[in-house]
Amino acid sequence: xxxxxxxxxxxxxxxxxxxxxxxxxxxxxxxxxxxxxxxxxxxxxxxxxxxxxxxxxxxxxxxxxxxxxxxxxxxxxxxxxxxxxxxxxxxxxxxxxxxxxxxxxxxxxxxxxxxxxxxxxxxxxxxxxxxxxxxxxxxxxxxxxxxxxxxxxxxxxxxxxxxxxxxxxxxxxxxxxxxxxxxxxxxxxxxxxxxxxxxxxxxxxxxxxxxxxxxxxxxxxxxxxxxxxxxxxxxxxxxxxxxxxxxxxxxxxxxxxxxxxxxxxxxxxxxxxxxxxxxxxxxxxxxxxxxxxxxxxxxxxxxxxxxxxxxxxxxxxxxxxxxxxxxxxxxxxxxxxxxxxxxxxxxxxxxxxxxxxxxxxxxxxxxxxxxxxxxxxxxxxxxxxxxxxxxxxxxxxxxxxxxxxxxxxxxxxxxxxxxxxxxxxxxxxxxxxxxxxxxxxxxxxxxxx
Numbered sequence: 001x002x003x004x005x006x007x008x009x010x011x012x013x014x015x016x017x018x019x020x021x022x023x024x025x026x027x028x029x030x031x032x033x034x035x036x037x038x039x040x041x042x043x044x045x046x047x048x049x050x051x052x053x054x055x056x057x058x059x060x061x062x063x064x065x066x067x068x069x070x071x072x073x074x075x076x077x078x079x080x081x082x083x084x085x086x087x088x089x090x091x092x093x094x095x096x097x098x099x100x101x102x103x104x105x106x107x108x109x110x111x112x113x114x115x116x117x118x119x120x121x122x123x124x125x126x127x128x129x130x131x132x133x134x135x136x137x138x139x140x141x142x143x144x145x146x147x148x149x150x151x152x153x154x155x156x157x158x159x160x161x162x163x164x165x166x167x168x169x170x171x172x173x174x175x176x177x178x179x180x181x182x183x184x185x186x187x188x189x190x191x192x193x194x195x196x197x198x199x200x201x202x203x204x205x206x207x208x209x210x211x212x213x214x215x216x217x218x219x220x221x222x223x224x225x226x227x228x229x230x231x232x233x234x235x236x237x238x239x240x241x242x243x244x245x246x247x248x249x250x251x252x253x254x255x256x257x258x259x260x261x262x263x264x265x266x267x268x269x270x271x272x273x274x275x276x277x278x279x280x281x282x283x284x285x286x287x288x289x290x291x292x293x294x295x296x297x298x299x300x301x302x303x304x305x306x307x308x309x310x311x312x313x314x315x316x317x318x319x320x321x322x323x324x325x326x327x328x329x330x331x332x333x334x335x336x337x338x339x340x341x342x343x344x345x346x347x348x349x350x351x352x353x354x355x356x357x358x359x360x361x362x363x364x365x366x367x368x369x370x371x372x373x374x375x376x377x378x379x380x381x382x383x384x385x386x387x388x389x390x391x392x393x394x395x396x397x398x399x400x401x402x403x404x405x406x407x408x409x410x411x412x413x414x415x416x417x418x419x420x421x422x423x424x425x426x427x428x429x430x431x432x433x434x435x436x437x438x439x440x441x442x443x444x445x446x447x448x449x
Contacts, residue, residue, distance in 0.1 A: 003028045004099055005313050006091050008081050008244065009106030010034030012042065012299050013280025015062075016306025017104045017313065018073050024314035032067075032075045033093050038130045039064060039075055042299055046133040047154065050140070051161030056130055084248055089275070102275050102313035105245060105258075105266070106306065109238035109281035109297060114149075118211025118220075125233045127154060136233065143230035144168055147220050149208050151178035153329035153336075155235035156191065159200045160332045169200045170229070172222045174207035182327060183336065184343045187376055187390045191336050198332060203227070238297055240282045255293050257284040262319040264309045277312050279305035288322035288409045289340050289387045290349050296325040326405040328397055335397035339405040340388035341378065352381040356414070356443025360435040362395050367427035371395045375439035377404070377414070384413040384447050386440075396429070400436050414444045 005028050007018045018032050032039070040061040049059055064075035076093065083092040084103070091098045111126040113119050123143075125136045140146075146162055148155045151173035163169050171178075177185045178192045192202060206223035211232055213219065219228040240257035242250075251267040253259035258266050264277045280302045287294040301323060308320045328337035346353050356377045363370035371394020378388035389404040391397055407417055418441060423434040 003101045003314065005030045005102045005104070005310075006098060006100040007032045007104040007106060007310075007313075008034075008084075008091070009104075009108055009280060009282075010036055010039040010075065010077070011106060011108045011280055011302060013108070013302040013306040013309070014104065014106035015040050015067075016303045017106055017277070017279050017310035018067070019071060020307045020310030021102075021104075021314040022071050022073060022310075024311045024316050028314060030071075030073045031098060032073060033079050033081050033091070034075065034077055035080055036129055036131075037078055039067070039077065041130055043128050044154075044299060046127045046130075047157040047161045049133060050137055050158070051164055053161075056134060060130065081244060084244065086248055086273070086276070100275075102277065102315075104309050104313050105276065105278045105282060106280040106302075106309070107241045107244055107282045110241045111234060112237045112239045113234050114208055114236065116208060116210050118213060118217070119234075121211055121213050121217050122215070123213070123217030123231050124211060125231060127158065127233060127235060128238075136231075139231055140165070140167070145229045145231075146170070147172060147227055147229040147232045148235055149220070149232060150235035150237065151175075151180070151192075151202070151204075152235060152237060153179060153327070153331075155233075156195060156331050157329060158233060158235060160195060160198060163198050163200050170203060170227055171195075171200060172203045172206055172208055172220065172227065174205065176205050178202070178204075179329075179336070181344055182338055182342055183390055184376065187336065187338075187374070187392060190374075190392060191331060191334060194334055195331065208232075238281060240284075240295075242282060245278075245282065253284045253293055255284045255295055257295060258282055259284060259293075260320075262321070263312055263317070264305060264320050265312075275313075277309035279309040285320075285325075286322045288324045290351070292349065294323065294325065296323045298325060298327060301325065322409075324405045324408050326401050328401060333394060335393045335395065336390070337393075337397040337401040338388070338390040339401050340386070340408040342388055342390070343378065346378065346387060351387065353387070354379050354381045354443065354447050356439050356441070356446055358435050358438035358442055360431055360438065362393055363429065364425075364427035364431055369428075373400075373435045375400070375435045377436075377439045377443045379414050379443055379447060381447070384415060386412055386414060386417060389439075391436075400434070403436060414440055414447055418444060
């Protein structure tokens with residue numbers, strides 16, 4: 001009899017899990033349930049669609065009909081899973097019961113909206129779904145003054161794109177810098193200054209205390225001061241959507257997400273739950289830098305987790321490893337990227353750190369068009385091991401941050417990196433000695449002091 005696999009959630013993790021399960025077991029009956037209207041898209045693309053650089057249709061990779069025809073996967077959209085019976089191994093949705101042999105929980109995350117007055121007013125938006133993005137796009141046609149709550153990468157990408165649409169944009173952030181937690185202040189401040197040069201206003205150290213208005217949004221209050229606006233967009237981070245997992249009694253980890261084994265199975269009272277697998281923003285990971293939990297709510301992590309969960313649901317035996325969580329954001333004509341630990345995260349772990357920094361160009365000085373490049377690297381002061389890196393570039397940040405991610409994951413020291421590392425060179429692509437190497441040289445000198 002064909003194996004029955006049910007996936008709950010249609011984001012990158014859920015649809016990857018369904019597809020990888022199909023590749024592993026061509027005969028399985030695979031069903032996906034999602035509350036979303038659309039499937040197979042990246043929420044990360046929403047700022048650029050709003051900015052006119054693409055379209056909603058192009059953003060959606062595949063439709064439910066495509067999955068049905070091409071991969072024999074049945075997708076139920078706009079459908080809430082009402083209950084899961086772990087003993088009987090059934091899922092109830094739309095008043096029908098579906099049996100399963102394996103279950104994949106990929107319920108994702110929910111945008112955190114501060115518990116303040118006025119968040120239900122018309123004119124309050126988040127950017128997590130295609131429908132939410134389209135609703136925001138329609139509202140922008142008649143709105144001029146926009147407040148963005150949160151100065152993470154999504155908030156900053158939105159700020160620049162909306163400013164390019166000639167909107168009046170104010171970003172309000174409760175921390176004392178943009179891109180808090182994952183970027184250090186000395187790397188975040190130049191990005192803020194660049195965005196300010198485009199006409200975006202910032203209000204820092206100001207938690208949003210209320211959304212103002214009677215029948216629609218008219219402003220917000222932050223740190224005791226009122227800021228008039230037509231729209232407020234909350235880009236205040238994502239929290240794991242553990243609602244269903246909690247009803248099943250699964251163990252929630254230290255970071256508020258599902259604790260999972262290397263096979264991506266959840267626990268119930270410390271024991272592995274058989275035939276259930278987890279993927280995506282709903283789960284916490286293990287850090288590749290130091291043993292301990294971390295969150296990696298990135299599309300790349302979701303896809304990798306979905307591959308493992310789907311294959312295991314189909315009967316294979318795969319494991320998911322520790323993560324360094326490399327990230328990158330394109331903000332106007334700047335790129336900022338990071339990997340491993342920031343100084344703030346290292347302090348949270350109680351790690352004594354040392355840093356190195358260097359600036360140069362993305363191309364040889366004698367080749368036209370080179371962009372400014374700044375690289376910062378972080379090491380454990382005691383062991384000299386590389387534990388983090390950040391960079392700001394006008395181009396080609398991805399390859400460099402991936403290089404540093406591999407180094408961090410390998411457990412290499414700064415001194416060992418300088419012995420082993422090599423960079424490819426061609427005048428249109430890099431300096432003969434890449435700025436990454438120069439930054440690690442500065443780090444090694446500082447460690448020797």
